Amino acid sequence: MKLRKEKKAHTHTKFMNLTIRKKLISSFLLVAILFGVASFISFHNLKQTNDSYSYLVGNVSEVRSISQNIDTLISNQASDLNAYLLFQDEAFIGDLNTNNREIIRLIDQAKELSDSEQTLSYLDQLTTLNNIYLSEAERAINISRSMLDHGIRVASENVVPISREMREVSEALTSYEGEMLATTQAATNQSAQNATILVVIVSGLAFILAITSGIFVSNLIAKPIIQLSALAKQVASGDLSIKRLNIKSKDEIHELNESFNQMTDNLREMISSIQTNSEQVAASSEQLNASANESAKATDQITxxxxxxxxxxxxxxxxxxxxxxxxxxxxxxxxxxxxxxxxxxxxxxxxxxxxxxxxxxxxxxxxxxxxxxxxxxxxxxxxxxxxxxxxxxxxxxxxxxxxxxxxxxxxxxxxxxxxxxxxxxxxxxxxxxxxxxxxxxxxxxxxxxxxxxxxxxxxxxxxxxxxxxxxxxxxxxxxxxxxxxxxxxxxxxxxxxxxxxxxxxxxxxxxxxxxxxxxxxxxxxxxxxxxxxxxxxQNVAAAAEEQTATMQEISASAEMLSRMAEELQETVRKFTL
Known part of the structure; x- marks a missing residue:
């Protein structure tokens, strides 16, 4: 427990030593990572849902439709056999063979679309029954060409039961694919619902962490700035007796605090120096006035x-x-x-x-x-x-x-x-x-x-x-x-x-x-x-004349400087050292 607290304190100190720019970047980076994770989870679940839906629409529905078509073709080839036995028209034999081949093609197509063992079992049964049906139908057709009644009896006894069994298998396949369609759709809906819940949870966590990170970083930045602002107000009011503020972070605010402390010290020294120098200026201004008068006389001779x-x-x-x-x-x-x-x-x-x-x-x-x-x-x-x-x-x-x-x-x-x-x-x-x-x-x-x-x-x-x-x-x-x-x-x-x-x-x-x-x-x-x-x-002569005028101005300025020195002393007395 103690080790964990020390590790947490070390992490906090390390974060405090970062610059403001790095702190902000770290916070935004954390938020970006959280939202990136949420986006990845959303994308992953959406992809799974899309794959399930694609399988549902592209495979199960297609196999179910093929099963229904096979059932129709089984009925058609039975009708073709009955029509031939009734009318003895060779065209019906061609239609029967065409329907039989189409059944085989649809069975092969369904096998390529489905990977369900039950579906493949139904399709294998249909393949076997379809081959037997074609063989028995050809035998009944050959017999009917010489003995029509016997051929009809062979078809009724051997071919019709096979056709009935094929339809039962086809209907069973259709029913199974319908159940599978409903099951897959329910699973897809559940997966989509789970993905939605997970995205909401992750987004909520990301939002909470983003708010928490923002509050934490803002407190780290705002608290020392508020303290510095209060001290700055005291300095602005003339109170230079404030205590030095010590900020432990190593960021720009720490540098600002050090600069503020240095400014306060320099200002304190400057006010003290101004107070001392203003007295000297007051004394020197009188001497300057006397010297200016003497310089004016010397300047006339120089001119x-x-x-x-x-x-x-x-x-x-x-x-x-x-x-x-x-x-x-x-x-x-x-x-x-x-x-x-x-x-x-x-x-x-x-x-x-x-x-x-x-x-x-x-x-x-x-x-x-x-x-x-x-x-x-x-x-x-x-x-x-x-x-x-x-x-x-x-x-x-x-x-x-x-x-x-x-x-x-x-x-x-x-x-x-x-x-x-x-x-x-x-x-x-x-x-x-x-x-x-x-x-x-x-x-x-x-x-x-x-x-x-x-x-x-x-x-x-x-x-x-x-x-x-x-x-x-x-x-x-x-x-x-x-x-x-x-x-x-x-x-x-x-x-x-x-x-x-x-x-x-x-x-x-x-x-x-x-x-x-x-x-x-x-x-x-x-x-x-x-x-x-x-x-x-000529310039020196002009300058000498200007110097004469300047000396007169200096004399006047010396008197004004004396008054300003007195006013400066009054102003400096307002500061508390």
Missing amino acids: ESIQSVASGAEQQAESTASANDTANEISAGVEQIARNIFSVSEATSTAQQKSNNGLEIVEKTVTQMNAIHNQTNATTTVISNLEEKSSEIGSIISLITTVSDQTNLLALNAAIEAARAGEHGRGFAVVADEVRKLAEQSHKSAGQISTLIQDIQNDIQRSVSSMAEGSNTVQQGLVYATEAGKEFKEISVSINEISAQVDEVSVAVQQIAMGTMNMLESIKEASAIADNASSYS
């Missing part, structure tokens, strides 16, 4: 000095502005020089590049001129050799001309001798004539070749002269190209020197520009300082 300083600051600002304009002009000139130097540097770089390109072209030209000079000399040598060869060819042509003349003369002499020989020299005369003709052609061709050789020699002479002139010209061009290369090299050296000097000038100009910019910045700073000094002087 006169500041006005003199402001006048000098304005003159300095004007001089600085003039220097600033001059520095701006110098800076603009230096920037223009820097731009010009940059343009010169770019032009020098371009000239240097062009000079290098020209030097390369001259060197290539000298190389080509040397090659042309060498080729010209070689061509001159070849032409000289050609001239010698043409002279030799001319000598050979002269020899050929001489030989052709002699051959022509010999041919003429041979023709004369052949004519003297008469008939025997005719053949030789023909040969001599042909030789003469060849000699004349050779002489003629040699003359033409001699003319051509002479023309070639003339052309060779002119070529030799031209080659000599060309060689001289190439030699002179080579000299000029060499001199041009030397000039380009000197130009390149000069441009390099100019470029170096331009770079030095550019660096110097940049340094000058930087110095000018620094000087300009310094002048701007000096100008700004002068402007600020002038402005500050």
